[in-house]
Amino acid sequence: MEVDDFLRLAHVGIETAILVSAPVLIFGLVAGFAVSIFQAATQINDASLAFIPKIGAAVLGLILFGHFMINRIAAFTEWVFGQIPNL
Numbered sequence: 001m002e003v004d005d006f007l008r009l010a011h012v013g014i015e016t017a018i019l020v021s022a023p024v025l026i027f028g029l030v031a032g033f034a035v036s037i038f039q040a041a042t043q044i045n046d047a048s049l050a051f052i053p054k055i056g057a058a059v060l061g062l063i064l065f066g067h068f069m070i071n072r073i074a075a076f077t078e079w080v081f082g083q084i085p086n087l
Contacts, residue, residue, distance in 0.1 A: 001087055009083065016076040023065035024058050031057035 031053045039045060062069075 001083075005083070005086065009080070012076065012079065016072055020069045020072055023069070024061040027057040027061035028054045 032050065035050050035053050039049065
């Protein structure tokens, strides 16, 4: 394999990692932002109030986008194993 092949592998791997992690991270970010606004408006500072909704949002993201995430990881794995003969 040439250097370009390794760069392509790294590029596709990073792209896959970003696309797979983005839904969960975005759901957690939105939930955290909403809780922060609620806490600022009501002046309630409770750690569990910030933690529980983020976990729930992450689980919701996994439920909604889990199929996409598994398919993306499987496609990447198949592509990587397909590149083995090019070594």
